[in-house]
Amino acid sequence: MSRNQRARTIALANGVVRKSEDVWIVQSQSSDKQYQVVNWGDRYTCNCQDFRIRGRRENCKHIKALEYLLLKNKYGDLIE
Numbered sequence: 001m002s003r004n005q006r007a008r009t010i011a012l013a014n015g016v017v018r019k020s021e022d023v024w025i026v027q028s029q030s031s032d033k034q035y036q037v038v039n040w041g042d043r044y045t046c047n048c049q050d051f052r053i054r055g056r057r058e059n060c061k062h063i064k065a066l067e068y069l070l071l072k073n074k075y076g077d078l079i080e
C-alpha cells in the first residue's frame, strides 16, 4: 500500500481522535502505538520516527490521515 492508502485506512478505521483544540492522537496501522499530531497553524508535526526523518519534506502517514479526515469531514462524499 502506498502511504496515502495507509493514511486513508487509518482515517477510515476511526484511528484519528481529537484530543484538544490543536492536538490529535493517531493510531498506528501496523502496531499498538499511538502518535500525537499537533496543528501549529501553518503546519503539522508528528512525534513518529518517520516524521523526524523526512517530515520537513513530506508528511508522515499520521498527518496524511488527519488531513484526509478533515477533508472528508469538510467535503464529505466528494472525497474518495
Ligand SMILES: [Zn+2]
Residues within 6 Å of the ligand: 035, 046, 047, 048, 049, 050, 051, 060, 061, 062, 063
Ligand atoms: Zn507520524
